[in-house]
Amino acid sequence: MFRSRAKEDAKTDAASEQAESRPLRDPQAPKGRPTPKRSEAEALRKAVAKPATSRKEAAQRAKKARREALDKQRQALLTGDERHLPARDRGPVRRYARDFVDSGWHVAEFFLPIAVLILVMSMIPATTSIALLLWMFVILGIVLDSILMTRRLKKRLKERFPDESLRGSSAYALMRTLQMRRMRLPKPQIKRGEQPR
Template identity: 40%
Template sequence: MLRRRSPSSVDDTPVPVDDPKPQGKGRPTPKRRDAEGRRRQPVSAPKDRKEAYRQMRAKQAAERERARKGMLAGDERYYPARDKGPARKFARDWVDSRRLPSQYFLPFSLFILLVTWIPWPPAIQPVVIGYVITIGWPLMMFGVLFTSIFVAWKVKKQVAEKYPDESLRGVGFYAAMRALQIRRLRFPPPTVLPGGKPVPPKK
């Protein structure tokens, strides 16, 4: 007959604590981001609502400054939605590479105002104002209107040929409005000079 093994026969040899050859590390290898996170200093919570508001304002100001520098550098990630996309980029470059009559709309309007404000001699003033109102102003408005229609049509046509998969909605109006602005005040800033050459980097 087989004899049942006694429970006391179990090997009670203790496992040495200071085993010189441990089997494995006994814990998973920490991830790099977890290790870096532990090394970072904890963020101190604001003491009161005034301090929290000050921190929020400082963070927003830093984000606005970063976005402004990105837009000035030509980084499209920071552009508003209306300025993003290859179609809008093409429209900006097309307008910026040309000298159009409509871009002188604001300077000419200022010139007309100055002419009407100058205290001319009584014998000359009616003649000057008459020429300005009957000749100067209509010519300027006709030039602006003709240029805006031409720019919108031309840009929309070329965008359709160059980017057939892009939406044409608002592209013509976008180009016409940019053509009305003084070159130095255009935003996003021009990346090409009149003639098509790229704008040299600022030193």
């Protein structure tokens, strides 16, 4: 009878000593970390949202997520933020190709205004032959400029990114030269005459 009480007393003493030696923690907090701030908990709760209860609700959530992703992508196209750019514009090779094109003047970027001028000139009977001649020079200028630009770009890309895949970078740069500078997306990040980054 006395022995069992002594054993129980020894057990409770040992348990109380262990409890005192452990640091106190919030009973609501998971083991090993402090209670999160209210703002963090709310953000986590929003991130881990309840599953959709109906098809309509799931479609609304998907539509909202798609809209948010497109807004981020549109903003990235204006600012040049790499994280949210479309897949075709991402990566250091594509960024260098964009900067290479944006750093210089190209005949192809003036194609649209010249084409309108040629169209107007071809409607006037006295300037039709001049319009055809101008058309030939513009096409020849675009072809020559494109060939020279792609050669220089490929050479620089091979020097700068020897281990990267350069596939499609020349076509990407050519498509960019066809757009007028202020209409290009992603927006140019360097001025004309600057060295590509």
